[in-house]
Amino acid sequence: MSEVTWSQAEDEVAKAAFMRAYERETNALIQEVNEQTGMITELNQVWRLHDFLSARRHEIDGKYDYRYPVLVFVLARLVKEGWLDLHELDGLEPDKLTKVAALTRM
Amino acid sequence: MSEVTWSQAEDEVAKAAFMRAYERETNALIQEVNEQTGMITELNQVWRLHDFLSARRHEIDGKYDYRYPVLVFVLARLVKEGWLDLHELDGLEPDKLTKVAALTRM
Numbered sequence: 001m002s003e004v005t006w007s008q009a010e011d012e013v014a015k016a017a018f019m020r021a022y023e024r025e026t027n028a029l030i031q032e033v034n035e036q037t038g039m040i041t042e043l044n045q046v047w048r049l050h051d052f053l054s055a056r057r058h059e060i061d062g063k064y065d066y067r068y069p070v071l072v073f074v075l076a077r078l079v080k081e082g083w084l085d086l087h088e089l090d091g092l093e094p095d096k097l098t099k100v101a102a103l104t105r106m
Numbered sequence: 107m108s109e110v111t112w113s114q115a116e117d118e119v120a121k122a123a124f125m126r127a128y129e130r131e132t133n134a135l136i137q138e139v140n141e142q143t144g145m146i147t148e149l150n151q152v153w154r155l156h157d158f159l160s161a162r163r164h165e166i167d168g169k170y171d172y173r174y175p176v177l178v179f180v181l182a183r184l185v186k187e188g189w190l191d192l193h194e195l196d197g198l199e200p201d202k203l204t205k206v207a208a209l210t211r212m
Contacts, residue, residue: 026149033152038143043132046139050163053156 004096006068013091014071021083022064029056072096076103110202112174119197120177127189128170135162178202182209 006014036049065074078084079100086104089097112120139159146152171180184190185206192210195203 026152030146030149030152033155034144034146037139037146037155040136040139043136046132046136046159047163049139050156050159053152053159057153057156 017088021078025083072099076100080104123194127184131189182206186210
């Protein structure tokens with residue numbers, strides 16, 4: 001994958017989609033945290049919230065990696081997880097779209 | 107300190123005070139987390155909450171150490187931090203009370 005080139009137009013499509021997915025996922029997290037904090041009545045729920053945040057932070061930090069050699073995999077994962085619609089990647093070269101679509105079915 | 111002995115009566119006083127401080131501190135934490143409900147509007151606030159919980163968890167896990175060799179220090183710290191009143195340790199031997207009181211002034 002490290003040999004794959006991205007045109008400027010493709011880069012713009014990918015970056016916009018990437019940022020949109022990030023916005024959606026982090027907004028969903030903000031909402032979830034707001035909901036969870038109001039439900040806490042016991043200490044073990046505090047620690048469960050802490051565990052949840054540790055896991056989400058680690059996951060989000062690792063996932064949003066905008067580097068060309070991994071970008072098709074990253075975009076496919078975002079589609080698979082529902083943060084992106086495949087159509088939001090319209091404008092990428094057909095071979096990349098095919099690859100993303102194939103990866104989302106794995 | 108490892109040579110200091112604790113009578114059963116002293117142990118009961120110390121344990122009750124220790125548990126009371128733990129209840130107070132963890133209830134305050136629960137309340138503090140609950141107060142954040144609805145206040146989180148940005149991702150960096152989520153990560154700040156995570157950092158806060160990491161620090162509090164580490165601190166609470168380390169602090170509530172009910173072992174005789176360190177108990178006078180633990181109780182003094184709880185008094186100093188306001189989770190215990192010195193009078194709640196009435197029933198301990200005078201030398202221990204003196205030591206706790208001295209430590210809280212350090």
